[in-house]
Amino acid sequence: MAIPVEAFYLTPGAAGSLQQQIRAMVTQGVLAGRFRAGQRMPSSRGLAAHLGVSRITVTLAYADLVSSDYLTSAGRSGYFVSENAPRAPEFPEGPPRAEAVDFRALTGGRFSGLARVERPEDWDRYPYPFIYGQADPTLFDHQNWRQCALRALGKRDFAALTSDYYERDDPLLVQELVRTILPRRGIAAREEEVLLTLGAQNALWITAVLLLGPSRRAGVENPGYPALRGVAAATGAEVVPLDVDAQGLPVDGLRGVDVVFVTPSHQCPTNATMPVERRVALLEAAEREGFVIVEDDYEFEMSFLKPVAPALKSLDRGGRVIYAGSFSKSVFPGLRLGYLVGPPGFIAEARGLRAMMLKHPPGHIQRTMAYFLGLGHYDALVNRMKGAFRRRRQVMAEAIAAEELQVAGQGGFGGSSFWMRAPEGVDTGALALQLRREGVLIEPGRVFFAGDGPREYYRLSYSSIAPQKIADGIARIGRALR
Structure with missing residues (x-):
């Protein structure tokens, strides 16, 4: 029995080339059970005329599907659904589902109800x-990012692409961070002082979980990054709002806190940049009062009106600053690649905590970013x-x-x-x-x-x-x- 040509249609605005869309129609039909093994496909000429595309487009799509074992070619007899094509498992239809548990009440809605900056998805x-x-x-530099991604997909980088790093990170990307990115902030770090994360927010979450808890007090900027307040509160710590001024976070009054979160390069959301004198005073207060500083250094690359100020971490001589950085703003937010810099003892604990949740960021993304940095495309x-x-x-x-x-x-x-x-x-x-x-x-x-x-x-x-x-x-x- 032949598959009717009417089973195929192109969706306006669909992603991918025409060849890719035809492939997707066939594979989805096979996996959904609509196209059965042994059924004959429409002729390339007939399907091309029906879809309004060139015959060569259909022929190339069919050839691609043959190489993937979705179809077989029988010469002049045409193309057929392969006996070896992947099949989705078939299960009997189950009973209708009901929400028997009120999970919002069970969880207390601690996370879904947190304040967020709302934007329409479109x-x-x-x-x-x-x-x-x-x-x-x-x-965005589409061409060079694509070239770096393709290079990272090559045979030479097969291990970086496919291996489980366990708790480790791509050494090539860590080397680029230590050699290229951190020195621009005045930070001299060793490889054992760096941990890669899924963006800056993941870095802040790891830091908060390690440093905070029910008996701790977290100082956060007010106004400040909304998600950070939620992360700190989720640890059970007391969140202490610290009002900012035109120069960022004031140092006076920083008493009775265990951890202070600060955005000195471009305060979120006021854009204030903390002067070097106040940065030094903040470090002195941390030494005097015994608290730890978490420096979220987002947007430091976007200092285009004046030379960039040195990072707090670069001025830190007592090991009290944990530094969080990210490529999400300077490259693209969907990259979700960030990093933590801190003393080896802290990084070891952070690495252990990360391993319990996600092990490491995807190897292909790490290696692509390493090439993008190393070849100068990032700069x-x-x-x-x-x-x-x-x-x-x-x-x-x-x-x-x-x-x-x-x-x-x-x-x-x-x-x-x-x-x-x-x-x-x-x-x-x-x-x-x-x-x-x-x-x-x-x-x-x-x-x-x-x-x-x-x-x-x-x-x-x-x-x-x-x-x-x-x-x-x-x-x-x-x-x-x-």
Whole structure:
């Protein structure tokens, strides 16, 4: 029995080439049991005419499926579903499922209810996306990243691609970090002082679990990174909000805490950069009061207005600073690759904790990133981003001034966003919903504050929006506020 040509159709906007889409239709049909072993496929000419594609496209797809043993070729008789094609297991239909356990009550909703910066999943379909942290495809180095990924897929790197590293990391990437990235921050580290993580948030989680607990107190910046408050609270520690000023976290009053989390390069979300004098004072306070500092050094690469300041870790002589870095902002957020730097004793414990959860980040991603760094593509990408962000920042600053909007924090070193304040009495949560209907996305600021914080703050980022759209988008915000 032949498979009718009507069983095949192309979905508008589907991912992949036409050849890949045809392959996917056949493999899904076989695995779902719709196409049975021995059934004859439509002729390449007939399927091509039905789908409106060239015959060679269908022929190449069929040949690919033969090599994968989904189809067999019988010469002039055509193509048939292979007797050896993979088959999905068949099970009898089970009883209807019911939610017999109230898992939200059982777990207490400790994690699903945590405050998050909310953005629509289809943010890139909005014409004016002033949202933070997404990659701009016009700036990314697609070609060289692809070449590095292909090299990491080669036979020479088979072990790096397929091996279980157990608790170890790719030595090539660790060497690049120690040799290239950390010295730019003034950090001299040995390989045993570095641990790779699934992004900076995973690094912060590992650090919090190791250093905090029910009897500990964690000092966190206010306003600050919302997920960090959730991570610290989940350990059972007391979370102590520490109000920041125009220079980041003040040192006065840092007493009675066990761990202090800080973002000195570009404070989240105000963009304040901590002066070197305050960094030294913070280290002296840590030595005097006996607390540990966790330095989240995100966006340090985006210092394009002034030379980058030295990391806290570079000034640390007593081993009290745990340093967390990430490639998620400088390369792309979906990379989920970060790192921790700390004394060997801390890294050994962090490595043991990571092994209990995920062992190590994927080997192929590690090796691709190592090549991207080693061949100089990373530095070229960062330079391109700095130039683009400098221009976008200038356009946004001029548009904000023209609309007479109030900037609450912009930072003097660069970054990728402005921290804004609406007029008294404006709820930026409601403002965000109103603007969304006009195609404008902003980030309400209340989520960055501990407790029931002020509602008039909001964040505008220029990393994800085309420069020619900035002025019009800011004008729409100005009209909405007026």
